[in-house]
Amino acid sequence: MKVVADIPSYVKCRHVCGASLAANRCFKFRLNVKDVNEEEYFAPGHRGCAGCGCTIAMRLALKVAGKNVIVTHATGCMEVISSPYPETAWRVPWIHVAFENSAAVASGVEAALKALGKKDRVKVIAFGGDGGTVDIGFQALSGALERGHDFVYICYDNEAYMNTGIQRSGSTPYGASTTTSPPGKESFGNKTFKKDMPHIVAAHGIPYVATASVAFPLDYMEKVKKALSVEGPAYVHVHAPCTPGWGIASEKSIEVARLAVDSGMWILYEIENGKSRVTYKPTVKKPVKEYLRMQKRFRHLTEEHIDVLQRYVDERWAEVFGED
C-alpha cells in the first residue's frame, strides 16, 4: 500500500463530509475502502451502458456477499445486460426468473437449502428492479416477507422500466418524463409521487429495511452486510441512476445520485427491528432544482411544478431531520 504524506489542499472529500482532505477529516473513506473485498463476482464484459449506476449496485452487493451465495434475479436491465446467452457476467450461482417472482424463487431456494442442511453456509439474495419490485413483483415479495424466509431482497431503483424503453413505474418521481408519461399540452410528465416502498416493506414487520445509494458505496455495503447477517427477511432499496433513462451524461451518474441525497429527493436510513435511524444527513441541503436541472427527464418542468416537488421534499425533510 502506497503511503501518501502530503495531500494537496485542493482535494475535497466528496464522500463523507465534504471537508478538505488536508484537514485529515476524511481518512475514514480511504481507510474503509481498503477493507472492501477486492475479489470481483460481477465480471466485466457485460452489456450495461457506459456509466450505468445499477451495475455498481450489483458489483458492490456481491463483494459483500462473497462466493457462498445464490442469486435469483427478476427480469430487468441487470438480467438482460448480464446474461446474453451463452455468456454470463455472474461468478456466483444465479437464476433468472420471470418479472414477478424473484422473491418467490428465493423463498424456494432458501427452503431447499434448509432441507439440505446447508442454510448456515449459503446466503440467498433476490434482486429486482423497481418495476419488478414495486409494481409487478410486489405480491411475491409481500408473500415471502410474510412467510419469514431468511433472504435479502435488493431492489435497484432506476425509477422507470428502463430495459423496455423508459416506461413509468410506481417508483417514478413526480414530473418525470417517460414514454408513457410524456410532457406536452395536456400533461407535465408523471402525475404521481414516488411510491414509498421501503416503508411499505417495513410495515410487514421484518427485521431489517434500509435505503441506500450507489453514490455512498460504503454506506450501501454496510447495509447489505447487516441485511445478510440478520435472521429472517431483509430489504435494501438502492437508488441507482440510469444514464439514457434520466438523460444524463455517462460520467455524471454518481454525481447525480449524490445530488439526489443532498437535495432530499432520496433519504438514506435504515429500520432495524422497528427502530428507524438516519445514516447520512447532508451537511448542506441543496435545492431540488439543482438536481432536476441536471437531468433531461425533468427539463420540461415549470417553476410551478418544481415548487410542488420542493414542498414535498421539504415536508419529508422536516419529518426526518426536524426543522432547521
Added chain:
Amino acid sequence: MKVNIAACITEPGSSERNKTGGWRVFRPVINNERCIDCGSCWIFCPEACISRDEKGEYEVDLDFCKGCGICANECPSEAIEMVLEEK
C-alpha cells in the same frame, strides 16, 4: 450452437469474452503522481476494470473500459484525465 438443458450457462464470468473496450470514445489516463490512493475510481467503476498493479498503483484494463468517465469525474484530486481515442 449447442444449447444446454434449460439453457444453463456453466462457465462463470464468461462475459469476459466480450471485449467492451471497443465502445470507448474517451480513454482514462491516470496520473499516479497526483493520485492520493483513495480508491474512488476503483469502487465506482461499473465495469470492474480498474485494479491495482504490484506497486499498488491503479491501472485501467482497456479491454473492458467503456470510457464512461465516472472515474475521472469522481477522482477528488483530478488525477484522471479523459483523452480522446485516436488512431
